[in-house]
Amino acid sequence: QSALTQPRSVSGSPGQSVTISCTGTSSDVGGYNYVSWYQQYPGKAPKLIIYDVSQRPSGVPNRFSGSKSGNTASLTISGLQAEDEADYYCSSYAGSYTLVFGGGTKLTVL
């Protein structure tokens, strides 16, 4: 059970769109539609922003969207805002009632 692969960092200017990828295998991301995404500010607990690949919890702006193709899930943030600068983590069910997280991506708003 290896960590999911995310880019270490991504960046974008206000108003632009950015996409963060999360690559796993057919045993986790590719095998189930149980991918979640979390936003984490420094020194704070993670916050759920996407679950079940593309579902948004109540209160999360629709600028955040999720998708999946094969063994790779993606988080897209459109209309980038300064407050979106944070770390983002994906997670996926990995079978046998286990969970695996991605290594995290630092989003910088230029």
Next chain:
Amino acid sequence: QLQLQESGPGLVKPSETLSLTCTISGGSISSSGYYWGWIRQPPGKGLEWIGSIYYSGNTYYNPSLKSRVTISVDTSKNQFSLKLTSVTAADTAVYYCARHSTVTTFVFAYWGQGTLVTVSS
């Protein structure tokens, strides 16, 4: 509003056992359909799921930590606990407790604030 709060020693010696407790307020640990988990984050690194428990006592562990981890529940105190044995410096991390849905979707919607545990002599 559901709240979770981690508590326990902030410093543990190598080879000893790390023990943490998560106290739940604003809700019941016995709520049907919800599981309670532990996640950790070494300084400057990513998240790692440690394991989860249902109020009935059913447990689910990360295979990489299973041999050293025990998660238990105390419904009378609305708490659940983590024990990690034979700790090393690699176990230094912020430890979070959280509530999630099923043990397939693992949607962590509620988190504690986290507690830093340092392993050092």
